[in-house]
Amino acid sequence: MPFSESFxxxxxxxxxxxxxSVLAVALSRGGDYADVYVEYQATTSLSIEESIVKSATQxxxxxxxxxxxxxxxxxxxxxxxxxxxxxxxxxxxxxCIADGPASVPKVGLEAGPRHDxxxxxxxxxxxxxxxxxxxxxxxxxxxxxxxxxVFEVQATYGDxxxxxxxxxxxxxxxxxxxxxxxxxxxxxxxxxxGPPQRGYSGGGGRVPLSFFNLxxxxxxxxxxxxxxxxxxxxxxxAPAGEQxxxxxPGWPGVLLHEAVGHGLEADFNRKGVSAFAGRIGQQVASxxxxxxxxxxxxxxxxxxxxxxxxxxxxxxxxxxxxxxxxYLHDNLSSRVTGAALTGSxxxxxxxxxxxxxxxxxxxxxxxxxxxxxxxxxxxxxYCKGFAGGQVDITSGNFVFNATESxxxxxxxxxxxxxxxxxxxxxxxxxxxxxxxxxxxALDEGVGICGKEGxxxxxxxxxxxxxxxxxxxxxxxx
Amino acid sequence: MTxxxxxxxxxxxxxxxxxxxxxxxxxxxxxxxxxxxxAQVRLDEVEKVKEAGSxxxxxxxxxxxxxxxxxxxxxxxxxxxxxxxxxxxxxxITTADxxxxxxxxxxxxxIPGDLLLYSEDVxxxxxxxxxxxxxxxxxxxxxxxxxxxxxxxxxFTSHVxxxxxxxxxxxxxxxxxxxxxxxxxxxxxSGDRMERDFWYTLSRSTGGLESPEAVGRxxxxxxxxxxxxxxxxxxxxxxxxxxxxxxxxxxxIFTAASxxxxxxxxxxxxxxxxxRVASxxxxxxxxxxxxxxxxTSxxxxxxxxxxxxxxxxxxxxxxxxxxTYTARKLGLKTTGNASRGITGNPGxxxxxxxxxxxxxxxxxxxxxxxxxxxxxxxxxxxxxxVTGDYSRSASGLWIENGELAYPVSEVTIAGNMKDILMGIxxxxxxxxxxxxxxxxxxxxxxxxxxxx
Numbered sequence: 017m018p019f020s021e022s023f024x025x026x027x028x029x030x031x032x033x034x035x036x037s038v039l040a041v042a043l044s045r046g047g048d049y050a051d052v053y054v055e056y057q058a059t060t061s062l063s064i065e066e067s068i069v070k071s072a073t074q075x076x077x078x079x080x081x082x083x084x085x086x087x088x089x090x091x092x093x094x095x096x097x098x099x100x101x102x103x104x105x106x107x108x109x110x111x112c113i114a115d116g117p118a119s120v121p122k123v124g125l126e127a128g129p130r131h132d133x134x135x136x137x138x139x140x141x142x143x144x145x146x147x148x149x150x151x152x153x154x155x156x157x158x159x160x161x162x163x164x165x166v167f168e169v170q171a172t173y174g175d176x177x178x179x180x181x182x183x184x185x186x187x188x189x190x191x192x193x194x195x196x197x198x199x200x201x202x203x204x205x206x207x208x209x210g211p212p213q214r215g216y217s218g219g220g221g222r223v224p225l226s227f228f229n230l231x232x233x234x235x236x237x238x239x240x241x242x243x244x245x246x247x248x249x250x251x252x253x254a255p256a257g258e259q260x261x262x263x264x265p266g267w268p269g270v271l272l273h274e275a276v277g278h279g280l281e282a283d284f285n286r287k288g289v290s291a292f293a294g295r296i297g298q299q300v301a302s303x304x305x306x307x308x309x310x311x312x313x314x315x316x317x318x319x320x321x322x323x324x325x326x327x328x329x330x331x332x333x334x335x336x337x338x339x340x341x342x343y344l345h346d347n348l349s350s351r352v353t354g355a356a357l358t359g360s361x362x363x364x365x366x367x368x369x370x371x372x373x374x375x376x377x378x379x380x381x382x383x384x385x386x387x388x389x390x391x392x393x394x395x396x397x398y399c400k401g402f403a404g405g406q407v408d409i410t411s412g413n414f415v416f417n418a419t420e421s422x423x424x425x426x427x428x429x430x431x432x433x434x435x436x437x438x439x440x441x442x443x444x445x446x447x448x449x450x451x452x453x454x455x456x457a458l459d460e461g462v463g464i465c466g467k468e469g470x471x472x473x474x475x476x477x478x479x480x481x482x483x484x485x486x487x488x489x490x491x492x493x
Numbered sequence: 494m495t496x497x498x499x500x501x502x503x504x505x506x507x508x509x510x511x512x513x514x515x516x517x518x519x520x521x522x523x524x525x526x527x528x529x530x531x532a533q534v535r536l537d538e539v540e541k542v543k544e545a546g547s548x549x550x551x552x553x554x555x556x557x558x559x560x561x562x563x564x565x566x567x568x569x570x571x572x573x574x575x576x577x578x579x580x581x582x583x584x585x586i587t588t589a590d591x592x593x594x595x596x597x598x599x600x601x602x603x604i605p606g607d608l609l610l611y612s613e614d615v616x617x618x619x620x621x622x623x624x625x626x627x628x629x630x631x632x633x634x635x636x637x638x639x640x641x642x643x644x645x646x647x648x649f650t651s652h653v654x655x656x657x658x659x660x661x662x663x664x665x666x667x668x669x670x671x672x673x674x675x676x677x678x679x680x681x682x683s684g685d686r687m688e689r690d691f692w693y694t695l696s697r698s699t700g701g702l703e704s705p706e707a708v709g710r711x712x713x714x715x716x717x718x719x720x721x722x723x724x725x726x727x728x729x730x731x732x733x734x735x736x737x738x739x740x741x742x743x744x745x746i747f748t749a750a751s752x753x754x755x756x757x758x759x760x761x762x763x764x765x766x767x768x769r770v771a772s773x774x775x776x777x778x779x780x781x782x783x784x785x786x787x788x789t790s791x792x793x794x795x796x797x798x799x800x801x802x803x804x805x806x807x808x809x810x811x812x813x814x815x816x817t818y819t820a821r822k823l824g825l826k827t828t829g830n831a832s833r834g835i836t837g838n839p840g841x842x843x844x845x846x847x848x849x850x851x852x853x854x855x856x857x858x859x860x861x862x863x864x865x866x867x868x869x870x871x872x873x874x875x876x877x878x879v880t881g882d883y884s885r886s887a888s889g890l891w892i893e894n895g896e897l898a899y900p901v902s903e904v905t906i907a908g909n910m911k912d913i914l915m916g917i918x919x920x921x922x923x924x925x926x927x928x929x930x931x932x933x934x935x936x937x938x939x940x941x942x943x944x945x
Contacts, residue, residue: 062586067588068587068588069586069588070560070587070588070590070593070838071560071562071587071837071838072560072561072562072583072584072586072587073561073562073563073564073583073836073837074562074579074580074582074583075551075562075563075564075565075836076564076566076567077549077564077565077566078566078567079547079566088538088540089538089539089540089541089542090540090541090542091543092541092542092543092545093543093544093545094545094547095545095547096547096548096549096566106545109544109545112542113539145582145583145585145586146586149586167758168757170757204757204758204759211761211879211880212758212759212879213879213880214759214879214880256727256905256907256942257943257944257945258945287535287643287645288643289643289680289687289689291687367545367547369541369543403874403875404873404874405873405874406872406873406874406886407872408689408870410680410687410688411686411687411688411689411719411722411888411902413872413888413902413903414872414886415872415873415875415886415905416873417873417875417884434880434882435877435882435884436875436884436907437873437885437886439873439886439903439905440903441903487903487904487943487944487945488905489875489884489885489886489905489941490884490907490941490943491884491907491941
């Protein structure tokens with residue numbers, strides 16, 4: 017589709033030469049590079065609670081961000097008015113970072129390469145609201161039917177469609193339509209008179225609404241949330257101290273996101289403030305470990321046809337057989353360090369400057385039988401569900417929080433455990449990986465990554481793995 | 494482009510009228526605009542300058558007991574009308590909720606007088622002066638000690654915000670705010686291990702900021718004391734929370750005392766009004782009326798005046814924090830704690846939320862602890878408000894013979910909030926606001942520390 021037929025061009029009367037003239041203003045005081053990012057986002061969110069559909073919200077936001085780079089300096093300004101006049105005003109503000117004779121942007125924008133990972137015939141937001149609400153009612157019923165101890169169900173559904181267009185002073189022009197839909201179910205259960213426990217499930221991706229009828233149904237998420245809440249009713253205190261830890265497949269891949277992913281974002285490494293800085297070519301994990309960040313997987317939550325700087329996403333090998341191979345770059349870090357682009361420049365919305373970010377981060381599968389991995393552990397813990405994590409990229413210390421885990425005794429899963437933190441140090445922890453399973457799975461599609469105040473959707477994945485040594489923050493001795 | 498307070502109020506009133514014409518039984522409208530500025534200096538070079546403004550309007554309509562919400566950044570008459578129609582469409586697919594609605598008209602209002610939320614000096618401050626403050630803060634940090642080998646830079650930010658709120662019961666109010674902040678993040682190295690830490694100052698006026706040099710030096714001193722950390726053996730021991738880390742405990746009390754969690758029974762404090770939930774040393778207050786503070790506003794996001802609410806009174810759970818909806822669900826009255834973004838059903842927020850200071854000096858509190866962990870930073874999401882289960886990654890310093898001895902990292906602290914609150918043995922006298930949540934230094938008698 018040519019840009020002139022795109023949603024942004026039709027809705028706001030935007031033409032490519034408007035963006036070219038904005039770029040000329042952006043470089044009017046010099047600078048090495050400039051880009052214009054135009055965004056329109058429509059959002060719907062629905063929720064049910066106490067079997068009452070309590071809220072339904074629809075809205076739109078739109079704006080354009082103009083960036084000027086001069087050396088390692090960045091000037092940025094945005095406007096929520098998409099007229100060419102307002103964008104030029106913002107470009108003048110962004111230009112203030114530079115101080116010299118005007119630079120000239122390349123004339124005649126050319127379309128940059130892009131993937132086609134989520135071209136839906138019908139967007140979720142084009143389906144009548146009534147049909148989307150029905151998903152919530154089904155989740156509510158299924159969770160309540162799962163077990164009589166379930167006493168409260170909250171389910172939410174949300175979809176967005178984000179139209180973006182990026183024009184750069186080196187003559188590239190790309191645009192994309194990025195759909196997203198997800199459901200979440202949260203369940204409270206209790207034994208009569210006992211304290212309540214919560215279970216949580218959810219998923220989605222860059223998918224049509226039929227995904228929730230054909231692939232992962234509201235009943236699937238509801239039962240999963242209810243099952244977790246009921247399991248937690250019998251949970252005992254998690255152990256304290258260093259343990260052998262087995263991570264199950266899928267969402268526990270959040271370990272990689274915290275332990276190595278953030279530390280490999282090139283902005284931190286360009287500045288030398290990451291624990292991984294200067295370690296390319298060094299052993300940072302067990303030889304069994306290969307970690308990939310791949311933004312090109314069809315329909316996934318973390319996937320993107322182009323990043324928010326207009327570069328096509330890629331499959332990037334971060335760690336290969338334990339050796340650190342590369343960082344995730346945005347335009348600035350690639351420009352400053354001379355490294356190849358990785359398609360990792362992302363931003364939350366037009367109000368933000370892009371940064372190197374992850375997309376779908378996962379560990380490649382190994383040769384071990386997952387059941388054999390559990391059988392190999394005489395005493396340890398098995399983690400299946402996590403709430404998320406956090407990392408201090410400078411020291412490399414990270415934490416991630418288990419929400420569903422079990423004691424392993426004599427090679428078998430025994431008692432469920434209460435929530436506990438697992439901690440480690442980025443360049444050290446993965447050296448203790450001693451077995452990697454053949455069951456690689458990606459998560460269900462709920463990941464949100466926060467960095468310097470910006471949230472972006474991401475995916476994670478991992479096969480079953482055994483880590484010989486990791487500190488578990490329980491309370492039992 | 495800025496609209497100004499009068500224009501925001503006009504838009505709010507116009508949307509209320511439009512909603513009525515289009516058939517809504519009631520409506521609530523928020524209109525906001527903001528202008529932000531950020532300058533980052535790193536290794537003495539300007540790295541980033543960002544300057545921009547934006548605005549948005551949101552409406553929640555009532556159609557009987559059904560509600561629907563919408564928002565937009567398109568202020569044209571057509572844009573506003575599309576927004577109201579979307580909200581009405583949304584209301585059609587919700588379920589009638591007997592507790593949905595607006596505050597009683599008698600509850601609406603605004604605190605009179607100047608709350609000192611706006612200061613012209615923030616608006617007038619020129620870009621070079623802002624960059625200079627960031628430069629000085631970073632320089633002071635880098636000059637402090639040769640072990641400071643790198644820096645993530647120093648950042649100056651300022652913000653000007655204007656907000657109007659109107660509803661179909663005749664409430665129409667507005668206020669404007671300014672804020673500015675300065676922070677520094679130095680990095681120190683010892684061998685092949687690095688550490689970072691930060692310090693910051695923020696105020697509603699430029700005159701209220703600490704000096705750039707003070708910010709830089711404090712950040713440097715904090716990062717230096719983290720160098721060469723040890724990982725300690727697992728144990729049960731006293732834990733002292735430095736105010737920066739202890740803030741999160743007050744935040745956890747808020748989460749559990751907020752009406753949303755309470756009526757859903759998703760809180761370990763549900764059903765415990767009037768009961769002892771913490772040691773007698775603990776008094777927690779939410780006060781949205783303190784002039785010049787970051788949690789202060791003349792009215793909440795439903796048009797109810799902000800107020801002072803004692804949440805925990807010498808260990809006894811004295812009040813939940815409520816908006817109109819959660820109050821009705823619990824058979825109580827709103828505490829003026831409604832909070833929402835630009836639209837949607839109100840949630841519960843806090844004003845200035847703090848633990849009242851005690852009479853013990855910090856040095857004496859460390860002596861009381863004897864030996865244990867002094868926590869300066871917590872990471873992770875290991876708090877479950879439903880059960881109170883608590884397990885977080887911690888770093889800080891080990892306390893030996895009542896004095897800070899050596900840095901510790903890569904440990905967790907764990908327990909249950911019920912026990913942690915009952916175990917708060919002493920509260921120091923060093924309460925200081927740096928944002929809307931604050932606590933003095935706290936001593937918890939015993940927690941599980943997990944290490945090697």
